[in-house]
Amino acid sequence: MIITPIKDGIVLDHIKAGNAMEIYNILNLGELECSVAIIKNADSVKMGKKDVLKIDKMIDIDLNILAFIDAGITVNIIKDGKLLKRRHLELPEIVKNVLKCKNPRCITSTEQELQHIFKLTDKENRIYRCIYCETKAKINKKR
């Protein structure tokens, strides 16, 4: 498959196969007017299969959210057709309003105005807990 290389933009590489659509949705890439390529199940030496997202525009991406979903992603910044910067992600300490707490006994279930905030409580096992009720966030995208 051939995809035109982008000139100025961002390539999200090493996305765990199957995660690309979720990231596309969470980052609201559908709202962009530039071209966005979703490459699914590309061959990867490191990972077997991987997904890649190519965004043909320099946009602001919330790296915390990205890291939270899939910390293995590499972010490549492309300028004038060349790789300007490559960034690896780090797990954020706090994640705001990305996930909703699923605990029906949590105060966030009755008070709609509250921000849904999760805190990294166990880095090694990537465990995030709701700051209000301490319920574990369900992230199934482990790598």
Place this chain on the structure above:
Amino acid sequence: MKNLISITDLDVKEIEELIILADKIMKNPVAYSQKCQGKKLATLFFEPSTRTRLSFEAAMYELGGNVIGFSESNSSSAAKGESVADTVKVISYYADIIAMRHPKEGAPLVGAMSASVPIINAGDGGHNHPTQTLTDLFTIYREKGGFDNLTIGLCGDLKFGRTVHSLILALARYKNVKFILISPWELTIPDYIKHEVLKKYNIEYVETSDLVSVMNALDILYMTRVQRERFFNEADYIRLKDSYVLTPNKLENAKKDLSILHPLPRVNEISVEIDRDSRACYFKQAQNGKYIRMALILKLLEVE
């Protein structure tokens, strides 16, 4: 220390300070009887808990302060529309400190985020109840003089019993503490306590369903209620309930200086004959609860 939302908000040193202060108050209450003159405690009970509320109110009165507040008879009326944040913001203008109980988990934290006065979590659903844990710790301290080298038996509903979970969290920080976890298999301690506390801190623990067989090892026996509604069927409940009722014959092999604790109210899990046994500490525990709350109020108001 600005608020008390979870027992883990307090480090070992802060807990020790509270315990020492509570002990001092207990020995000389008159010296503290005017310390909170002109101050008001607001007890915001979005669900009723008469026992806890009275303990807070008695604590404030004995410090010479005053009490305002409400207690909702059913939790639905708390949902009249005003958010916890707004309620607490308003009450902050009326009171110097707030003790809040709420059926939803995390509500006191929400309160603390918008209050301009200290907030004490007086119980948020099945989640935290840090003043109960402080009461338990103070009682253990008074009975044993400290927390190191103790073998603590926790008996009954270890799955849903939040007092048990918080107590484990608090005691895990002391030296050479061992836990014996006694419960029917339906109500064993949740995995996250095992993995994130006991295994992580390398704490020795044993799980068993037989109270009598471990009795002789215990320095502390913390009893909790096994509730009927926790079982899938009535037959299991009937079959099991007596195994977790403490009776004098079960104490035959117990240490002479065992301390028996219970967060109260008890239903039938400790037979009343045991009340006369010098090892029964649960009524003292209720009394201790008032003094540790006095100490907490003084610390949070920075009076002491």
